[in-house]
Amino acid sequence: MRSSWLRRHVAALRALLVLTVVTGVVYPLAIWAIAQMPGLRGSADGSMIKAADGSVVGSRIIGQSFTGKDGNPLRWYFQPRPSAAGDGYDPTATAASNLGPESVVDTLPVPGAKDEEGNPDEGTQSLLTQVCGRSKAIGELDGVDGSRPFCTKSGVGAxxxxxxxxxxxxxxxxxxxxxxxxxxxxxxxxxxxxxxxxxxxxxxxxxxxxxxxxxVRGGARATPAVPSDAVTASGSGLDPAISPANARMQAPRVATARGITTDRVLDLVGEHTTGRSLGFMGEPSVNVVELNLDLDRVAPHKS
Amino acid sequence: MSSTTAGILFIGSLVIALVAVHRPFGDYMYRVFTSTRHLRVERGLYRLIGVNPDAEQKWSVYARSVLAFSLVSVLFLYAFQRLQGYLLLNLGFKGVPDHIAWNTAISFVTNTNWQAYSGESTMGHLVQMSGLAVQNFVSAAVGIAVAMAFVRGFARKKTDELGNFWTDLVRACVRVLLPIAAVAAIVLIAGGAVQNFADPHTVHTVAGGTQTITGGPVASQEVIKELGTNGGGFYNANSAHPFENPTAWTNWIEIFLLTMIAFSLPRTFGRMVGDKRQGYAIVSVMATLAVLSVIAINVAQLAHHGTVPTAVGAAAEGTETRFGVSNSATFAAATTLTSTGAVNSFHDSYTSLGGGVTMLNMMLGEVAPGGVGSGLYGMLILAVITVFVAGLMVGRTPEYLGKKIGGREMKFASMYFLVTPVIVLVGTATAMAMPGQRASMLNTGPHGLSEVLYAFTSAANNNGSAFAGLTVNTPWYDTALGLAMVFGRFLPMVFALALAGSLARQSPTPVSEGTLPTHRPLFVGMVAGVTLILVGLTFFPALALGPLAEGIHQ
Structure with missing residues (x-):
């Protein structure tokens, strides 16, 4: 009995080690070797893209922040979606907000109070207030109506x-x-x-x-002027794309900031819009990283 | 084309592809697991392992082999993570803390891939590639092996022998999983998935900031994570991450991979018991439940009821632009109907009812089509319960495929189905009774309960997806969910093998007028009904306090 127990577990260990070599060393290395072929290597290495001066500026398929040092959006760049990855678009801390559909009550910061680490109490915003606040801010930035159902004029959840x-x-x-x-x-x-x-x-x-x-629903339109993707965080926090409607909303602002016509900007948006795969998979999307890089090439911002 | 039309075409094309592939692929797996010949490479592997591949095993020996292999796997993977700091390619990460290492080791060995850690900030390339991804292969192979042994219980007569675990394990890896994974990995790389061994490196972004780009052998792990219904993401964002799932068409491929084995195994079963119609009946039950669920979740997500979705104008929170709401919902249904648990969008932010459907899918016991292997034996045990219920109604001895379902068989079948509800409900109740564990909830009210209920449902059913707002990297949750995963995986497996052993010993009863035909639509409807009622009665009260309380008010 004892010896069959031992024999079985020795066989188990040997099986595990053998299969570890096959599926955990040989297989991934073989795939890696094949991926060195021209045509595959670029994507296997992360689809990195370069600026006009030849410097690598990131990955074509990983979103980036387009904010200034103060954290405010730079007017001459298309703005990506809100991101819950670290401080925004941090690939070392990918994440979604995970806030639920009825996350509507904020925890307001108590003036003078400290959290466990001794920092001032900042409270926590509900998902509803985050959405309302983003919508209001984008409305002001792009000169459109930022109101939404269930939002107050001051940009918090009603x-x-x-x-x-x-x-x-x-x-x-x-x-x-x-x-x-x-x-x-x-x-x-x-x-x-x-x-x-x-x-x-x-x-x-x-x-x-x-x-x-x-x-409280309020009187705002059911289809607000600020598109839904502009006010919600993506699943990865690294979404490189925005919806075409979101890009169209931002185009006039970007055109003004760069001193070119809105039509010229919209042409570029069109060039960086990907339709559905095979016509029916996914949704049309605009790659913000490539679009902004291209804008810098075509019409550099003069600050 | 409207988003809804595109979403319907997306689902339709998946259905067509699965229908097309399930016969040839099911036949292929039939040949793999009934063949008496060994490939040369397999003979070499058996020699290295030190087993005789032609020795038959009794159910109890088969079960002990499964348990021995799994125990050794858990210990090995635990040690691997703890010693990470001394190994190659560790990216500077230290050993994984003990409670997370224990939870993760169990999680990957049980085919759950619940992740209490964040991949990009915890695991180096070597642990991912040669530790975690190996379990993605072998835990899937264990599931398939047990399913094959289970089917042999019906296919064989007057015998104690259910096959050889080591042979089934090796064949599942070498002949089924590896070839498909290799091809699919190259396809994913062509779509943009990464496969490199780079350290995280910093670049200066377009707007002049900095960003740290991560790397890793992702594509090779991504495909087996889907194909083996594992679900453990290389990165925290799982299949929402552009490096794991770069485009809308790779998204289609990933859904196809995670459903293809489970939907093809009923064909294998039909061939093994010598009656293809029995396989069609089983796959029909799975397909019916799956289609209903996919429709339900799509309707809930596209209708976007609820306060925040209404304010937003779509159920867009936690979804990627390139996939859109509908394809995200379809992925969510597929990942919870199987035991995958990979996510391309975050279920915690789904509408109340949409999130409720993902939970219900898991509570069904993951049988439509379920995990690789586990889905088949789960569904067959439901069929056994159905013939028993039907037999009681008409007053005849219940039999399935010529085997009598007596007291002993029903005891094993009942115990199989009691395991999961006990773990889920007791686990959730215990957590909710403790203030410290309640504090782990991110959301409040019914949604907070949903987070905890989802966690135990996911762990006990070996799914691995989450309402990820819950903070689970605490010693309590790591331990409790680890236990839920162990018992949720291996108790049902042992009961299934015991049942198979008992069935294999019988000689078949000849078909008579009183035999309930088990290949007709009537039987398909009965099994689907028994599945829904069994689950509905068990979990309805818990669902009523969570997603239903949140989603149905005013």
């Missing part, structure tokens, strides 16, 4: 916590107190009253979860 006795379905028919949870005092709430009750601003640090959380 969400109320409604206190009071509940009916059988859980609704509060006669509120006793209503708080706009994402608007820290002394902000003026996005609505003055709710069912006859004056809406209060939120005091950071107070817990409004006991009330019923009610997002």
């Amino acid at each position: 969400v109320l916590s409604v206190f009071g006795p509940r009916d059988a379905t859980g609704r509060v028919t006669r509120p006793t107190r209503v708080v706009s949870v994402n608007e820290a005092c002394p902000a003026v709430p996005f609505v003055a009253t709710y069912r006859g009750v004056t809406v209060e601003c939120a005091k950071p640090g107070e817990d409004y979860a006991p009330g019923r959380i009610v997002p």
